[in-house]
Amino acid sequence: MTTIRRSETDHHRRSSKRDGVQEIRAFLLETVAQGALGPGGKLPTERELATRFALPRNTVRKTLSQLEAEGAITRHVGRGTFLADIGGFPADSITHTSPAELMEARMRLEPTMAELIVINATPADFERMETCLDRAESGASLDDFEVWDAALHQALAAATHNRFMIRVFDMATAVRHQTEWGKLKDRVVTAERRLKYQQEHRAIVEALKARDADRARAAILTHLQHARRNLFGF
Numbered sequence: 001m002t003t004i005r006r007s008e009t010d011h012h013r014r015s016s017k018r019d020g021v022q023e024i025r026a027f028l029l030e031t032v033a034q035g036a037l038g039p040g041g042k043l044p045t046e047r048e049l050a051t052r053f054a055l056p057r058n059t060v061r062k063t064l065s066q067l068e069a070e071g072a073i074t075r076h077v078g079r080g081t082f083l084a085d086i087g088g089f090p091a092d093s094i095t096h097t098s099p100a101e102l103m104e105a106r107m108r109l110e111p112t113m114a115e116l117i118v119i120n121a122t123p124a125d126f127e128r129m130e131t132c133l134d135r136a137e138s139g140a141s142l143d144d145f146e147v148w149d150a151a152l153h154q155a156l157a158a159a160t161h162n163r164f165m166i167r168v169f170d171m172a173t174a175v176r177h178q179t180e181w182g183k184l185k186d187r188v189v190t191a192e193r194r195l196k197y198q199q200e201h202r203a204i205v206e207a208l209k210a211r212d213a214d215r216a217r218a219a220i221l222t223h224l225q226h227a228r229r230n231l232f233g234f
């Protein structure tokens with residue numbers, strides 16, 4: 001009984017935190033869309049965001065870490081947090097896309113990135129992928145893993161050096177942060193599945209670094225099929 005109560009409390013806490021994170025992201029998206037914040041623009045401080053949304057400072061800090069990992073913002077000690085000059089923050093929110101629709105699109109789109117990455121990726125791109133892998137594997141919580149899981153997929157898109165592909169993945173990232181997607185992952189991502197995802201991520205990056213487009217394409221598809229089975233049962 002105690003275990004069940006603790007599980008319910010943990011789930012409630014994670015859901016409340018996700019709702020708060022969504023509020024911050026929605027606020028920043030709206031600010032960008034309205035033109036009040038452009039590339040290089042300075043964001044409110046952690047304290048200001050925490051006060052505005054009645055959230056703990058550590059929740060705000062993790063949200064900003066997530067945005068930084070995605071390349072949407074940059075943070076400088078002593079100066080503040082700024083919207084990235086290039087890349088990342090989608091100017092609109094894709095609010096009516098279901099997790100199933102997103103997964104269907106990803107399965108059609110992501111394997112096609114392999115050839116572009118093999119052709120265009122730089123050593124810096126591969127270094128970024130390795131950083132994402134290392135940070136995901138060393139993360140102490142599922143939230144930490146999810147930050148760097150999303151960042152890895154964004155790094156793969158960036159390594160295509162194709163602005164259309166990058167923009168599409170900006171939108172996919174926005175959908176991944178919807179509350180519905182987060183609650184679904186909360187229910188299905190176990191420690192065992194997380195370990196398997198990390199192994200699949202390694203296989204993808206190894207194939208790309210070997211400039212083997214066919215192997216990379218197959219590894220990406222295998223990973224997405226596995227994730228779909230875990231999420232939806234088929």
